[in-house]
Amino acid sequence: MNETYVECLVKKKTPIYMVFLKILSMVLAVCFVLVGFVFLPALIIGAAIGVGAYFLYLNADLEYEYLYVDKEIAIDKVMAKTRRKRVAVFDVGKMEIMAPVKSWHLDNYKNRNDKVTDYSSGEEKQPDKRYVFFYEGSKKIIFEPNEEMVKAIQFAAPRKVFKD
Template sequence: MDDVFVERLVARKMGPKEMGIKALIALAAVVLIFVSGTLGAFLMPLVAAVALVGGWYLWVLTNMEYEYSLSNGDLTVDAIYGQRRRKNRLEVNLRERLELMAPLSPRYQSELSRACVRVLDVASAPNADNRWFLLLRGENGLTRVIFEPDQRMVDAIRRCAPSKVQTEW
């Protein structure tokens, strides 16, 4: 059997929630700088510097990307915050646990309406064009993963579990 490795990086688009978080970070930094003016000549520059550096650090962390890696039937999804911190969101062997993979379209509404214990949305935006879903069997029930694979990844997953991948929109 051939070794398969496919990787895709998807940048999360900013929505209202992310914009609100960034606005709160900026507002908190500005308030801290103004409040530091009442602390005296020694503490004011220190608090202002901490507010600016902390605000910048939090601002950068709100930029998020998702990395999908498929290696010999094992799918790994990581969230990357500010191009610095990585958090594993999903690690699954598709040959053992994949029940269905299909495009997110009205044609598969009955499969999408199935009760799931966990729903993991790792797509760039809720209304992105090329979204697919995975239904994964788990110990506690089904998990639904919504993601944006490219054609190479779809083909590689089809090679891992050919009867489980539906490609018709």
């Protein structure tokens, strides 16, 4: 069989408000637990805030893993390097076009009202390595593949993928 396998991992930039919320929730949880030794209902509130802090911790440290296997792009979300969740699978055959974010090839698609989903690092680097692809006429996906993955997808769909 002629299968192509390419893997790429991209760390999402943590927003400053998430860092602030993470620290604030941990401090509040510790304070309520300490007060809870004297006043019991504060212990329950401290435990609830601690559970919330745990979920904030998981969602503050995100990475996206892109897998390209035999004309299929799978995107997994890795939370705090401990939990993995498959968020999307895309068939390259149903993809309309794939090009860099600021490509002139995407000019015909600018006025469309598609649902935008961002699986990239969330920041514009120099040079910008993010790509956009339109899927099934209703989705606009932003992601940040490496050069090897772009070549593999271009090999599978040469008329749909542009590198500019």
